[in-house]
Amino acid sequence: MWRIVLASLVVGFSTLTADAAELRGTVSNEQGAVENAVIYAIPLGSPPAASAAEAIIDQVDKLYTPFVSALRAGTTVKFPNKDNIKHHLYSVSKAKSFERPLYTGQKAAPVVFDKQGEVTLGCNIHDWMIAHILVLDTPYTKVTDKTGQAVISDMPAGTYAVRVWHPGMKGKKKAAKNPRTVTLAAAAVEIDFKIRLRPKSRWWREKPADADKNYADDERNSTGN
16 A cells, blocks of 8 residues: 655754744655655645746756756746757646747747646657656745755745655655645744655656767658758
């Protein structure tokens, strides 16, 4: 059976101001620290008012960067192509389906992610180029680093439902239905998640050794020239 284990909350005394709180999260599995997991907190009550937000997902060295993004619904994302070859960006995800045909530089129109859910990005030219986006109705999110850690700062004091998500995580629906309720005040709160991941082939592609060759033929074939 899938299970997610959260360690007991460890409350430390920090120098945060009375009206600001901090959530420190750690995500791991049987192999150790888990990078690219999203820890997010939803206030129990009315969410903070939405404001215009922008984000950037780059295309560099024939990879999307960052690999995982957490966005609030309504965020406008730009997808600059910094490579010297064309990319063909697309998504067929339910939360956001779109396409930006072959382009370089800043030519692709930005995309507004207006619906909550999971979005997977791909490239019609380079099939190892994938990235994942989690669209949420909260600004209190952070993606874990290589040590499996993430810190969400400057949170208003209050009570939150805290969850974890990873594109390869087993039991994501169950985790979404079973948040941990955390009350934040002037002290920092630490929380640990133990998760299980599916095989990497389900959510990640390795960049091939010959990926830096000239893809001019690929581009001509995709445009019919």
